Amino acid sequence: MKFSVIIPVYNRPEELRELVLSLTEQTFADFEVIVIEDGSTQDSKNVVNDFDVKLCIHYLSQSNTGQGFARNNGMKIASGDFFVILDSDVILPSDYLEKLSNAIQDRGLDAFGGPDAAKDDFSELQKAMDFAMTSIWTTGGIRGKIKDPSKYQARGFNMGVSRRVFETIGGFLDPNRGEDIEWSIRIKKAGFRLELIQEAYVYHKRKNTLLSFVRQAFSFGRNRVNVSRFQPGAIAIVHWLPTAFLLFSLSIPLLYLVYKPLFHLNLYMFLIWSVGVILSSTFHNRSVKVGLLSYVTSILQLWSYGLGLPYELLNKSVKG
Structure with a gap:
């Protein structure tokens, strides 16, 4: 061959x-x-x-x-x-x-x-972006770690x-x-x-810089909608998870004002996720700095993709 x-x-x-x-x-x-x-x-x-x-x-x-x-x-x-x-x-x-x-x-x-991975000699930011795009703590973990390779x-x-x-x-x-x-x-x-x-x-x-990484993740969310132009059904429940995470994150300060018991529950869940991301990346990359950077890139990846998908759906609907 x-x-x-x-x-x-x-x-x-x-x-x-x-x-x-x-x-x-x-x-x-x-x-x-x-x-x-x-x-x-x-x-x-x-x-x-x-x-x-x-x-x-x-x-x-x-x-x-x-x-x-x-x-x-x-x-x-x-x-x-x-x-x-x-x-x-x-x-x-x-x-x-x-x-x-x-x-x-x-x-x-x-x-x-x-799949993709980060090389040992990559910069700390490159390793953090790689973590956000491939970790099980973000939806990026679906890419390259799927149990059924045919899917x-x-x-x-x-x-x-x-x-x-x-x-x-x-x-x-x-x-x-x-x-x-x-x-x-x-x-x-x-x-x-x-x-x-x-x-x-x-x-x-x-x-990427952090700004271009945000723009890229936002475009990934928009791209999923573009795929559905050619392939109806291309948007599945899993593609809405970043949007759900975005809404979940934004709801925490609002819940503090309207319903404190649920505020405390959501805050604890968010903190558990945050600690999981930092520790997972820190041990994987053998660097506390990369672990902290990965926390930032993971949030940015989820929020940006999570905003990009509904934005493009709304944009598509407005354009008819």
Whole structure:
């Protein structure tokens, strides 16, 4: 089996360099790399040229269309049997492709999604954001830790499909608004086997500030509504949990004024959750500072997503 690794990039040449460097260290050798420059003003041509001796790497430059359509263009020129789609801000463990190949063949998969993790040398804020996006203490914990791997909805930072899947159902329908989730649903509806490969994780080196992290989480909530345009029923009860958490949090000071017994109960529940987040992250990351930062990022992730979903539903309703 030959892999085609598809990487869209927009104004992140040095970030791309780290990812491509990790591809040179893979224990699995049969793959090509396709970099799609999506209308960048800071192009990555020199990065690609620096690795053209060590890798079978191709460079495609296009006007800006969004990451979903850039991936489609990459898959159209790919020569592999299986397409691996990565975001430019990830780094791969050296055995990533080897584990991927083994799992795909052993389990007879047509498509896959993989989880993300934080590398030891990531910044404290990056580790805190990773915790908020992957912990069981937030709804992010659903991603990558689901018990039934066949129920996983793959994400574009780490996913892939066979050539047959792409040729049968096509690629992404939207440039950058939950297009990966919609594709996952469509792949399964077409009868293809898509599962989580837990061991095929990537190190997700998010470059967010706290403000951009809030904006991203808010957009994730909005994106879920956009997915429902293509896939009715895409919004499930679990996607409302961040909104419930937001309302629960905001109700605490109000309850102090109107009904103190319930105020005390909700406050204790909130404190238990808070302590759980801080301790869990502190022990996992071996850092009290990361634990405290994780408390902040976890609240921001839940509140922002929780606001984004009803906001977009209301926005959609107003627009008719």
